[in-house]
Amino acid sequence: MLEGLPPNDATHVMRVAAPRKAAQRIADLISETFDPAEVAVANFERTDDDWVVEVYAGSAFDAERLAELVEIAAGPDIAAGVTFGDVEQKDWVAASLEGLAPVAVGAFVVHGAHDRGRVGPNRIGIEIEAALAFGTGHHGTTQGCLHAIADAAKRGRPRRILDVGTGTGVLAIAAERQFHSHVVGSDIDIIAVRTARTNAVANKAPGVRMLHAAGADARVIAGEGPYDLILANILLPPLKRLARPLSALLAPGGRIVLSGLLTAQTPAALAAYRARGLRLVSQRHIEGWATLTLATRTGRPRG
Incomplete structure (x- = not known):
C-alpha cells in the first residue's frame, strides 16, 4: 500500500x-x-x-x-x-507498484498497466498508473470504500456523487463506472487533481469532474451539489473538521462513506457526524482500518 x-x-x-x-x-x-x-x-x-x-x-x-x-x-x-x-x-x-497484484473488491479490479490482461469478463477494471497521489487499491481504506460503493449499488443509483480528497481518483472513477452518474472529485493538492484527471480519461469515466479545491465548503463543490453519495477517505482530523460542510452537502436520504480511520478512531469520527444528525448504517474493518457508512435520518436517495 x-x-x-x-x-x-x-x-x-x-x-x-x-x-x-x-x-x-x-x-x-x-x-x-x-x-x-x-x-x-x-x-x-x-x-x-x-x-x-x-x-x-x-x-x-x-x-x-x-x-x-x-x-x-x-x-x-x-x-x-x-x-x-x-x-x-x-x-x-512506479517502482513500488511494479510488484503489486491486482486488487479485486466485488465487481471492481484495481490494477496497474502490467496487469491489464488479468481483468476477467463482467468485471469493472480500474487501471491506476503510478503517480504522486494516494490510491492504488491496496490499502484497507480504499478497499473498504470500494466495498461501500458496491453496497450502495444494491440500493439504487445515486445521481450526484462527491469524492473528497480524491488522490488518484480511484474511488471517483469506480463510482462513475458503477453508476454512470455525475461524480465530482476534489483534492487540495494540484498534483493529485492532475493525476486523477489523467486516470479518469484513461479509464473512460466521462462523468467525472476533478476539482482543485481547498475544502469541502468551497463554492465550486457546493455548486455541484447536493450529493446523494459522498466519499471521504482521508484522516481523522480533517474528517472531524469536515463534518459540518459534508453534512450540509448531503441530499435528503443521502449517505456519507468515511475512511482513513484506524479502528480505534471509529468512536471519534461517529461522534462528529452523529452531532450533525447522521446515523451509522454499516461499518467494515480491513487490516485495522475502518470504513463507516452513515445516512441522514429520513428519506431516501434520489433515483
Whole structure:
C-alpha cells in the first residue's frame, strides 16, 4: 500500500524489513504520526512473510524518532535494521507498484498497466498508473470504500456523487463506472487533481469532474451539489473538521462513506457526524482500518 502524498522533491528514504503484521503496524504508526502531505509510507511484500516498509520525505529525517517509532510498533530487533538513504532520481512510486497484484473488491479490479490482461469478463477494471497521489487499491481504506460503493449499488443509483480528497481518483472513477452518474472529485493538492484527471480519461469515466479545491465548503463543490453519495477517505482530523460542510452537502436520504480511520478512531469520527444528525448504517474493518457508512435520518436517495 501507499499511504500519503509524497512531496515532489522527495530526497530521503527510510527502509526496514519486517514480517507482514509487524510491517503493517510500522506503516500505520508512521502514517498516523506524520503529515501525509510531507511524508509518504510504502509497504510491500517481497516474499510470503517478508515485507519492506519505505518512508519518503523531502527533508532529512529525525533518525532517532523514526527508529523509536519502529521499535514501538515492532520491537528493538526489527528497529535495529532501520536504514536511511537518499532517493534515486527515478519514479519511485512506479517502482513500488511494479510488484503489486491486482486488487479485486466485488465487481471492481484495481490494477496497474502490467496487469491489464488479468481483468476477467463482467468485471469493472480500474487501471491506476503510478503517480504522486494516494490510491492504488491496496490499502484497507480504499478497499473498504470500494466495498461501500458496491453496497450502495444494491440500493439504487445515486445521481450526484462527491469524492473528497480524491488522490488518484480511484474511488471517483469506480463510482462513475458503477453508476454512470455525475461524480465530482476534489483534492487540495494540484498534483493529485492532475493525476486523477489523467486516470479518469484513461479509464473512460466521462462523468467525472476533478476539482482543485481547498475544502469541502468551497463554492465550486457546493455548486455541484447536493450529493446523494459522498466519499471521504482521508484522516481523522480533517474528517472531524469536515463534518459540518459534508453534512450540509448531503441530499435528503443521502449517505456519507468515511475512511482513513484506524479502528480505534471509529468512536471519534461517529461522534462528529452523529452531532450533525447522521446515523451509522454499516461499518467494515480491513487490516485495522475502518470504513463507516452513515445516512441522514429520513428519506431516501434520489433515483
